[in-house]
Amino acid sequence: MTDTPHIVDSHCHLDFPDFADELPDVVQRALDAGVSRMVTICTRLKNEPQVRAIAETYAPVFYAAGTHPMSAAEEPMATVDQLIALSQHPKFVGIGETGLDYHYTAESAQIQKDSLRVHITAARETGLPLIVHARAADDDMARILSEEHRKGAFSCVMHCFSSSAELGRAALDLGFYLSMSGITTFPKSGDLRDIFASAPVDRILVETDAPYLAPLPHRGKRNEPAFSAHTARRAAETFGMDYADFAAQTTANFDRLFRKAAL
Incomplete structure (x- = not known):
């Protein structure tokens, strides 16, 4: 429908076999x-050509690349020059995802x-946003x-x-963004919704992290x-906003942060 408000999925993984x-x-x-635009994320740099090809094939799809923290010990260490070179592609819009995950891979913390x-x-030198995964x-x-x-x-955006x-406040104090995933639709996520509700709405993004973390009413299925x-509609309620207004706000936020993907 032409009157459907436009939103952006700021983080998904379209190269995963789930979508083959x-x-x-x-x-x-x-x-x-x-969903007028999507950013598909490469989590291992050796897969960057396949992820780039998806962005080149589909006009609404942009991409980012980095080494996921859970893969950091298994993959060659990325270099700044390598990431800068990748960033020259017109549809390459962010650095990452990168970050820290001590829940599953604490042994590779250093x-x-x-x-x-x-x-x-690399994010500092390219001017592209850093995409951060943080767990435990x-x-x-x-x-x-x-x-x-x-x-x-x-x-920077604190993805999902x-x-x-x-940590949310520390990120916001640095001028960073927080991204809302399907987790924020779950009944037991009230405390998390409260964290978002206390954040400035001009610093909020929406994402799926597909194929993971499907929101209600699709929880447990492939995202x-x-x-x-669905996530954005529930998020609009969290902020006490009309859905169309929330969609417009988060789209403007995305355009401000991911400037290369802005319309």
Whole structure:
């Protein structure tokens, strides 16, 4: 429908096997749901050519690339020059995802920290936003982001934010953005919704993290970009906003942060 408010899925993984042989339909369903743009994320740099090809094939799809923290110990350490070279592509719009995950991969904490700092340097030098994954590493994450920001400003989104109010505040104080995923639609996520509700709405993005974390009413199923509309509708309620106004606000936020993907 032409009157469907436009939103953006700021973080998905369209190269994952979950979408094999179905990408044209997945992208079309997203457009039908009002999802006018999608950022597909490469989590291992060796897969960057495949992710780039998806962005080149579908006009509404942009991409970012980095080394996911859970893969940091298994992959060659990214270099700043490597990331800068990738950033020259017209549809490459962000650095990452990178970050820290001590829930599953605490044993590689030092490698993750080193990798994160490489990605931060690349974000600073390219002017592209850093895309951060943070799990069970709040103190180190806040410290590193603050230390690095003092060395020189960079922009950043805390993707699929589900950490503490303290880390959320630390990120916001640095001028960063928080992204709402399907987790925020779950009945037991009231505390998380409260964290978002206390944040400035001009610093909020929406995402799926597809194929993971499908929002209600699709919880437990494969997620896809079209479902970001469900997350956005619930998020509008969190902020006490009309859906069309929330959609317009988060789209403007996306355009401000992901300038290369702005309309």
